[in-house]
Amino acid sequence: MIMTIPNKTPKTVEPNINDISRISQGAVIRGDLTASTDIRVDGQVDGTLFSEGKVVVGEVAKLSGKLFCTNVDYWGKMTGDLFVKDTLTLKNTSTINGNIHTRKIQVEMGAQINGSIKMISEQEYDQLVATMVRKGPAAPAQKPAPVQPAAPAPKPVAGAPVNPPQAS
Numbered sequence: 505m506i507m508t509i510p511n512k513t514p515k516t517v518e519p520n521i522n523d524i525s526r527i528s529q530g531a532v533i534r535g536d537l538t539a540s541t542d543i544r545v546d547g548q549v550d551g552t553l554f555s556e557g558k559v560v561v562g563e564v565a566k567l568s569g570k571l572f573c574t575n576v577d578y579w580g581k582m583t584g585d586l587f588v589k590d591t592l593t594l595k596n597t598s599t600i601n602g603n604i605h606t607r608k609i610q611v612e613m614g615a616q617i618n619g620s621i622k623m624i625s626e627q628e629y630d631q632l633v634a635t636m637v638r639k640g641p642a643a644p645a646q647k648p649a650p651v652q653p654a655a656p657a658p659k660p661v662a663g664a665p666v667n668p669p670q671a672s
Contacts, residue, residue: 525555529564536638543573545580554637563597572637585619587636589629605632 523541527533531547542557545565551557552570565580570586579595585591588606596614597620603619607626611617625630 524671527565529562538637542587552637554633561598570636587629587632589626 512640515660524613525541525543526541526670527537527538527543527545527547527549529546531552533548533643534550534625536552536554536595537549538554540556543553543555543559545553545559545561545567548566550568553567553572555573557573558575558577558652559571561567561576561578561582563579566582567580568583570587574589575591575593576586576588577593577595578586578598578600580597581599581601583601585602586600586604586606589611590606591608592604592606593610594600594615596612599616599618601618604617604621605624605628606621607624609621609623634656
């Protein structure tokens with residue numbers, strides 16, 4: 505008896521819009537974090553946080569550094585700069601000690617902002633991300649090319665003039 509096995513091609517995994525990266529209360533991240541999914545932060549992040557989606561920062565969360573995202577609902581504390589492609593919503597318990605760059609902003613009574621606010625376009629956001637955020641693994645450091653020693657100057661010939669006459 506001969507059996508045939510159906511040809512199964514591997515399926516590509518589609519990102520689920522409900523996928524959320526979570527930084528729980530008590531967790532501390534020192535360094536940069538990049539995610540293509542939404543992020544919920546209830547812990548502490550010291551560094552650059554980048555999300556291609558929405559970020560929710562809880563009441564007990566503390567961020568220091570830079571935050572880049574499409575949209576953000578912010579309840580916690582931040583020391584550093586925020587860069588939001590679309591809408592920043594500062595809730596009544598939020599404190600921002602830094603500069604804000606966003607296209608739209610909503611501020612509840614009680615929210616504190618100690619810094620400047622600059623309204624930017626989506627194109628300006630994309631330019632800021634391109635210059636300030638490194639996505640993916642770090643490129644290996646390249647060693648500089650070795651410096652070649654200069655060729656020694658020719659030795660003067662006995663009896664030759666030290667400075668040859670200049671043509672006029």
